[in-house]
Structures are given as C-alpha cells and as structure tokens.
Amino acid sequence: MKSFALFKKDLHSELRTRYAINALVMFILVTISVILFSIGSEKISETLTGGLFWVVIFFSAMSGLSRAFVSEEERGTVLTLHLIASPNTIFSGKLLFNLILVFAMNIVIALLYSVLFDSFIIRNFSLFFLAFVLGNIGIAAASTIIAAIIAKTGSKGTLYPVLSFPILLPLILILLELTKFAIDGTVIGESLVELTVLVCYDVVILTASYLLFDFIWKD
Amino acid sequence: MIWKTVLFLLMLFVIIAGISFPIVENPTAWYQFPVIPGLEEKAKIIFFHVPTAWLTVVAFLVSTVYSIKYLKTKDLDDDARSIAAAQIGIMFCILATVTGSIWAKFNWGSYWNWDPRETSIFMLLLIYGAFFALRSAIEAEEKRAALSAVYSIIAFVTVPFFIFIMPRIMTGLHPGSANDTNAGPVVNFKMNGNMMLVFFTSLVAFTILFFWMWRLNYKSIIYKDKLTKNIL
Numbered sequence: 204m205k206s207f208a209l210f211k212k213d214l215h216s217e218l219r220t221r222y223a224i225n226a227l228v229m230f231i232l233v234t235i236s237v238i239l240f241s242i243g244s245e246k247i248s249e250t251l252t253g254g255l256f257w258v259v260i261f262f263s264a265m266s267g268l269s270r271a272f273v274s275e276e277e278r279g280t281v282l283t284l285h286l287i288a289s290p291n292t293i294f295s296g297k298l299l300f301n302l303i304l305v306f307a308m309n310i311v312i313a314l315l316y317s318v319l320f321d322s323f324i325i326r327n328f329s330l331f332f333l334a335f336v337l338g339n340i341g342i343a344a345a346s347t348i349i350a351a352i353i354a355k356t357g358s359k360g361t362l363y364p365v366l367s368f369p370i371l372l373p374l375i376l377i378l379l380e381l382t383k384f385a386i387d388g389t390v391i392g393e394s395l396v397e398l399t400v401l402v403c404y405d406v407v408i409l410t411a412s413y414l415l416f417d418f419i420w421k422d
Numbered sequence: 423m424i425w426k427t428v429l430f431l432l433m434l435f436v437i438i439a440g441i442s443f444p445i446v447e448n449p450t451a452w453y454q455f456p457v458i459p460g461l462e463e464k465a466k467i468i469f470f471h472v473p474t475a476w477l478t479v480v481a482f483l484v485s486t487v488y489s490i491k492y493l494k495t496k497d498l499d500d501d502a503r504s505i506a507a508a509q510i511g512i513m514f515c516i517l518a519t520v521t522g523s524i525w526a527k528f529n530w531g532s533y534w535n536w537d538p539r540e541t542s543i544f545m546l547l548l549i550y551g552a553f554f555a556l557r558s559a560i561e562a563e564e565k566r567a568a569l570s571a572v573y574s575i576i577a578f579v580t581v582p583f584f585i586f587i588m589p590r591i592m593t594g595l596h597p598g599s600a601n602d603t604n605a606g607p608v609v610n611f612k613m614n615g616n617m618m619l620v621f622f623t624s625l626v627a628f629t630i631l632f633f634w635m636w637r638l639n640y641k642s643i644i645y646k647d648k649l650t651k652n653i654l
Contacts, residue, residue, distance in 0.1 A: 348576060352569050356559050365555050369548040370576060373583035400587055404580065411579045415572045418493050
C-alpha cells in the first residue's frame with residue numbers, strides 16, 4: 204500500500220511539472236518524423252517497419268525513464284525516503300510509475316505508428332499484444348534498476364543508454380522476432396519458445412532487481 | 423610452479439598438434455585429423471577460437487561470483503578480483519571476436535553476418551564495455567565497487583538468454599544452431615577421437631591460463647592500490 208502512495212506522489216509531482224511527459228511526447232514525435240523524413244516516398248518492407256517500431260520505443264524509453272531516481276537525488280529527498288519506507292517498497296513504487304509511463308508511451312507510439320506507416324500491418328493481433336505487454340514489463344523493470352544505478356553515479360545521463368543497451372538487447376531481439384511473426388501472421392502455438400523466453404526474461408530481471416536494489420539504495 | 427609446468431606442457435601440445443597435425447581424407451595414423459566437409463583445413467580454428475570464447479564466459483562467471491562475494495563481505499580485495507577477471511575477460515572477448523571474424527571472411531564470405539553466436543559475443547563485448555564505463559564514472563571506491571557489482575550481476579542473469587538460448591533457437595551458421603543437421607552439443611560435431619583430445623586439452627590449458635593470469639592481475643591491482651595509498 205505504501206508503494207502505491209509513493210506512486211501517487213510521483214504521479215502528482217510529474218503532473219505538476221510534466222517534465223517526463225513533455226520530453227517523451229516531443230521525443231516520440233521527433234523520432235517518428237525523422238524516420239518518416241528519411242523514408243520519404245519510398246515503400247519500405249513490413250519487417251523493417253516492425254524493427255523500426257522497437258527502435259523508436261527503445262530510444263524513447265532511454266530518454267524518459269532515467270528520471271525515476273535522479274529526481275529524488277536532485278531534490279534531496281532520498282534521506283526522507285530512507286526513513287519512511289523499506290527499499291522494496293520504494294522499488295515497487297518506482298517500478299509502478301515506470302510501468303504506467305512505459306505503457307502510456309508505447310500505446311501512443313503504437314497508435315501513431317499504425318496511422319503513419321502504411322506497411323505496419325499486424326496480422327496476428329493477439330500475438331503482438333502478448334509480446335507488447337510482456338516486452339513493456341521487461342523494459343520498465345530493466346530501466347528502473349538501471350535508473351537506480353545511474354542516480355548514484357552523480358546523475359551522469361550519458362551513461363544511461365550505455366548501461367541499458369546490453370541489458371535490454373536480448374529482450375529487443377526477441378521482441379523483433381515476435382513482431383516479425385505477428386506481421387507474418389504466425390499462430391501463437393508456433394512462437395511459444397520466444398514467448399517463454401520473454402516471460403523468463405521478465406521474471407529474471409524482476410527477481411534480480413528486487414534482490415539487488417537493497418545494495419544500490421543503502422549507500 | 424607445478425601448475426606453470428603443466429600449463430607449459432599442455433599449451434605446447436595444443437600448439438604443436440593444433441597447427442601441425444595434417445588433415446587427410448581417410449585418417450590412418452594416430453596424428454591425422456579427418457576432413458570435415460565445408461571446413462577442411464579451416465576446421466583447426468576450433469582449437470583456439472572456441473577456448474577463447476569459453477574463457478570470455480568463464481571470466482565473466484568468475485567476475486560475477488566475486489561481485490556477489492563483494493556485496494556479502496564488502497571487502498575491496500574481492501572487488502579487485504572481480505575487476506581483474508573482467509579485464510582478462512574483455513581481452514579474450516576481443517580475441518574471440520577478431521579471430522572469429524577473420525575466419526568468417528574466409529569460410530562464410532564476410533567479416534560479420536549477425537549469426538546468433540556473433541550477436542552474443544558482441545553483446546558480451548558491450549556488457550564488458552558498459553561495466554568499465556560505469557566503473558570509470560564513479561570516484562568513490564566503495565560506491566564504485568558496489569554499483570559495478572550490482573551491474574555485473576544484472577548483466578550476468580540476462581546473459582544466458584543470448585549465450586545459451588538464442589544461438590540454439592535461431593537459425594545460424596555456427597554448429598548447434600536451429601537449422602544445423604548435426605543437432606546436438608557443439609563439441610560432438612564430426613570430430614574424431616584425436617581432434618576431441620586436442621580440443622579438450624586446449625580447453626583445459628586455456629582455463630589454467632586464465633586462472634594464472636587472473637591471479638597475477640588481481641595481485642598487481644591490490645599491490646598497486648596499497649602503494650598509491652601509502653604514498654599519498
């Protein structure tokens with residue numbers, strides 16, 4: 204329950220400044236328009252649009268999600284958080300906030316994308332939806348724990364994509380594969396292996412994050 | 423001393439046997455290797471390339487084990503052991519990537535094909551790179567040790583996905599891929615007894631080499647640390 208209160212606090216402070224939301228919206232617009240400019244009037248293949256979709260998501264996530272813990276360090280509220288809640292609660296709160304942010308961001312990206320790109324046709328929607336949901340959970344979890352590490356390094360923002368990319372890459376590769384399947388219209392039964400790997404990734408990264416957050420937070 | 427002698431003998435055997443033993447159509451003598459269709463003389467890379475890739479993973483494992491130990495004991499010597507293993511790991515990682523890449527040019531036609539196993543070694547290279555980037559960004563010793571330990575553990579739990587799972591479920595050029603007809607562990611592919619012997623000797627020799635280099639490296643890191651602290 205306390206983590207939910209923490210989430211509400213983050214939401215209120217976000218709605219007051221709208222820093223992350225504004226940055227994210229602008230970033231999504233810029234990335235998509237750059238892709239559209241570079242394509243021009245050319246017709247690109249369906250597989251490539253599927254790949255570019257995750258490129259947009261990855262870079263938007265890199266720009267918006269690093270704030271979770273940095274903002275606490277900047278405002279000097281870390282010690283207060285230490286006093287009122289256990290590390291696990293804090294991590295749950297931040298994770299919840301990042302989850303909502305990732306889902307909102309990716310739904311916007313997906314909608315914009317399907318409107319703007321003619322060749323982005325999902326033939327097996329339920330498979331795409333499953334991959335999308337599981338992928339978002341993975342992205343949120345991995346980026347939250349990396350954000351916690353980054354906040355302790357003296358908020359060196361450039362380090363964030365460097366540290367996140369190797370951790371997120373297995374996830375993105377599997378998501379690319381699944382998006383390709385969804386565009387080709389493969390049935391779910393044939394992509395069970397990839398879905399299992401996705402679920403494993405989510406479980407592993409969540410477990411590791413909860414176990415290790417103590418050590419980052421206590422410094 | 424005894425280990426160094428053993429290492430010297432094993433390496434000597436691997437280098438002589440791996441390079442000079444001939445590959446012939448129908449092996450009769452004990453020192454001849456059989457021809458593997460599609461590879462011929464180029465099959466010999468397995469004696470040197472696979473052990474370097476193996477060491478990359480072993481070094482990563484050792485580094486993670488000592489990271490976990492550091493988080494438990496908060497002893498900076500454990501951090502030195504972890505970083506020493508990572509330093510050797512990145513060296514072997516580069517070696518494995520470069521040797522594999524040169525070999526791929528001659529056998530598969532281009533330096534880089536994004537075969538799943540190539541992707542996975544590239545990922546390892548990125549993880550090592552990110553690990554050192556993180557370390558160089560933090561000044562305070564204890565904080566640096568704790569954060570890099572956490573990062574290397576997180577990286578280690580996601581590594582199995584691309585080292586062990588992806589090369590097997592995706593189609594690729596390396597033995598053991600999903601479309602490989604030999605279907606089985608990598609080492610069972612068409613090697614005869616003496617090839618296996620040289621291959622496994624090479625694995626053992628490289629592993630000993632790693633532990634020797636690692637010991638020297640962490641000792642030198644610890645001594646260097648002590649020296650700078652005494653002087654300053």
